[in-house]
Amino acid sequence: MELLLPGLGLLFWTLIAFLAVFFILKAFAWQPILSSLKERETGIADAIASADKVKAEMAALKNENETLMAQAREERAQMIKEAKDTADRMVAEAKDKAKSEYDRILADAQQAITQQKNAALTDVKNQVGALVIEVAEKVLSRELANKTEQENYIKSLADTVKLN
Amino acid sequence: MVSRSIKSLLVLAFSVFLLSAPVVAQHTEEAAPAAHAEASAFDPAKLIMEHIMDAHEFHFFSLGEKHISLPLPVILYSPQRGLSVFSYGKFHHGHEVYEGYKSEEGHIVPVNAAGEHDASITVYDFSLTRNVVQMLIALTILVVLMVGVANKYKKNGAKVAPSGFQNAVEPVITFVRDEVGKPNLGHAYEKYMPYLLTVFFFILINNLLGLIPGSANVTGNIAFTIVLGVISFLVILFSTNKHFWAHIFNPPVPGFVKPILVPVEFLGIFTKPFALIVRLFANMVAGHIVITCFVMLIFIFGAMSKVAGWGFAPVSLAFTIFIYLIEILVAFIQAFIFTNLTAVFIGQSREGAHDEAHH
Numbered sequence: 001m002e003l004l005l006p007g008l009g010l011l012f013w014t015l016i017a018f019l020a021v022f023f024i025l026k027a028f029a030w031q032p033i034l035s036s037l038k039e040r041e042t043g044i045a046d047a048i049a050s051a052d053k054v055k056a057e058m059a060a061l062k063n064e065n066e067t068l069m070a071q072a073r074e075e076r077a078q079m080i081k082e083a084k085d086t087a088d089r090m091v092a093e094a095k096d097k098a099k100s101e102y103d104r105i106l107a108d109a110q111q112a113i114t115q116q117k118n119a120a121l122t123d124v125k126n127q128v129g130a131l132v133i134e135v136a137e138k139v140l141s142r143e144l145a146n147k148t149e150q151e152n153y154i155k156s157l158a159d160t161v162k163l164n
Numbered sequence: 165m166v167s168r169s170i171k172s173l174l175v176l177a178f179s180v181f182l183l184s185a186p187v188v189a190q191h192t193e194e195a196a197p198a199a200h201a202e203a204s205a206f207d208p209a210k211l212i213m214e215h216i217m218d219a220h221e222f223h224f225f226s227l228g229e230k231h232i233s234l235p236l237p238v239i240l241y242s243p244q245r246g247l248s249v250f251s252y253g254k255f256h257h258g259h260e261v262y263e264g265y266k267s268e269e270g271h272i273v274p275v276n277a278a279g280e281h282d283a284s285i286t287v288y289d290f291s292l293t294r295n296v297v298q299m300l301i302a303l304t305i306l307v308v309l310m311v312g313v314a315n316k317y318k319k320n321g322a323k324v325a326p327s328g329f330q331n332a333v334e335p336v337i338t339f340v341r342d343e344v345g346k347p348n349l350g351h352a353y354e355k356y357m358p359y360l361l362t363v364f365f366f367i368l369i370n371n372l373l374g375l376i377p378g379s380a381n382v383t384g385n386i387a388f389t390i391v392l393g394v395i396s397f398l399v400i401l402f403s404t405n406k407h408f409w410a411h412i413f414n415p416p417v418p419g420f421v422k423p424i425l426v427p428v429e430f431l432g433i434f435t436k437p438f439a440l441i442v443r444l445f446a447n448m449v450a451g452h453i454v455i456t457c458f459v460m461l462i463f464i465f466g467a468m469s470k471v472a473g474w475g476f477a478p479v480s481l482a483f484t485i486f487i488y489l490i491e492i493l494v495a496f497i498q499a500f501i502f503t504n505l506t507a508v509f510i511g512q513s514r515e516g517a518h519d520e521a522h523h
Contacts, residue, residue: 003449006387007218009239009289013296014391021303021366026358029310032318033337034357039322 131161206467208460216381216452218295219270220252224378231257236297238272239290240265245274252291294380295388302373302382306365309333340364344504348511356510359399363392364503371448371495375488383498384448386441393441396506400436404513436509440502447498451491458484 135157139150214223222234235253242248245264254262265287266275274285292300313330326334340361345353370382382388412429415422461480466473 003213003217004386006390007289007293007295007385008387009291009293010218010295010385010387011391012290013292014299014388015395017296017299017303018362018366018391018395021307022359022362024307025310025362025365029307029314030358030361032314033310033333034341034354036317036322037334037338037341043322 135161206463208457208464212453212456212460214270215456216384216449217270218293218380218385218387220267220272220291220293222294222297222378222380233257236294237292238265239292240272241288241290242274242285244285245287295382295385298373298380299370299382299388302369303366305373306369310365336364337361340503344500344507348504348507349514350511352514356399356403356507360503360507363396363506364499367392367444367502368495368499371499372492374448374452375491375495381448381452383444384452386445389441389445392444392502393437396440396502396509397434397437399506400509400513401433403510407515408513436505440505444498444502447494451487451494455484455487455491458487 135154138157139154220236220238222236224232224234226232235251238248238250238252238254240248248263248265250262252267254260255265255267257267260266261275261279264274265272266279267273268281272287272289272291274282274287276282309329310333313333316326316328316330341353341357344364345357345360349356367383370388373379374381374383412433413426415425415429417425458480462473462477465476
């Protein structure tokens with residue numbers, strides 16, 4: 001039975017000791033320990049959160065890079081194609097131009113030839129006309145003697161005409 | 165403001181009610197210990213009781229009539245005689261009278277000039293008994309260890325990994341916080357953490373030190389558990405809210421059930437701390453009794469015949485070691501249970517507030 005009877009002294013000292021220990025530990029142990037633990041935990045949580053954020057940013061960056069690359073590749077292909085087209089076009093243009101120039105030169109040459117030929121023909125015609133007139137003049141002035149003489153004369157006149 | 169002072173009044177009234185009952189009982193029972201004067205050779209029950217009870221000395225062993233023990237300070241206050249402080253050694257193991265007091269079966273009683281018990285004088289015994297001394301040693305160790313750990317946190321900051329003893333304490337603290345505080349107290353847990361941690365480590369270190377052979381059985385003393393229980397009771401009462409009291413005095417049941425339920429609910433306020441007190445006390449006392457019993461068995465058999473005593477020693481020793489290991493586990497479990505149940509009761513008394521905060 002004595003076991004169940006609390007001793008006044010122990011009651012008193014336990015109360016004093018508990019309160020003393022409570023206030024000492026509260027001020028000098030639990031407060032710093034709990035705040036440190038909390039600080040560390042929030043620090044870790046923040047670190048994890050920021051790591052996730054960085055990861056997401058990295059993924060976004062990678063995506064962006066890939067789209068950029070694809071775009072660049074497309075642009076390059078486009079540029080090559082355009083360059084090729086331009087080159088083809090330039091060659092074709094040069095060819096066309098050369099051909100038209102050739103045609104023009106040819107046409108000019110033909111025109112010049114025709115002109116000169118016409119000029120030459122006109123000259124020949126003029127000379128033949130002049131000759132005929134000269135011959136006719138001479139024939140008229142000598143229309144006297146005989147017929148044979150006449151014919152010889154014409155013949156000699158004709159011989160003098162040198163058709164060059 | 166008004167509700168707070170009413171609450172304080174209630175707390176005072178209940179705690180006086182709870183405390184006064186056992187102390188009154190102590191006075192009425194004081195006349196008993198005369199009959200125990202048998203001088204038999206071996207009395208295991210008496211030895212076990214001596215082992216688990218409080219005493220005014222650390223008794224190590226006896227050689228024949230010579231007792232090897234460390235006497236502790238006696239502090240007595242009597243309204244008639246005033247304050248007396250002296251060493252228990254002055255009694256010479258209960259054989260002598262000193263300053264008008266003598267030791268009767270380990271209890272200090274006032275005596276008259278003829279050396280007989282003087283019942284007319286009331287004495288309050290505030291002696292530093294072995295339980296008190298051991299508790300103070302345990303608490304000194306606790307404070308030194310914990311403040312040391314806290315200083316390490318302060319010095320290293322929160323970013324450095326814990327090392328040394330800090331490593332051993334940190335999981336226990338986080339366990340109390342995450343398994344006891346947070347689930348039971350919700351958002352308000354931070355306010356109660358210093359109290360819960362103090363209770364936990366206060367009980368734990370006294371449990372563990374009590375397991376050292378020859379040391380006192382501090383947590384297995386009802387006075388110790390009463391103090392802790394009453395403090396828990398006060399904390400629980402100070403955490404109560406309108407919702408809690410409304411539930412007790414006006415439970416949501418049909419009118420004719422109320423006369424039955426109100427007393428039951430009202431008693432419930434007191435059964436909670438009472439259960440805490442008795443649970444810790446009974447568990448620790450039982451453990452100590454079982455261990456001493458197994459050791460005593462050797463001598464009980466030895467008293468029958470020497471061969472039986474020696475023969476039983478290994479069996480007894482094996483059982484003792486087994487129970488000892490269990491007791492180490494129990495030391496942690498009881499500290500946890502006391503803390504956890506306190507947290508549960510605090511949580512119950514705050515329940516309404518918790519709900520209001522949510523809606």
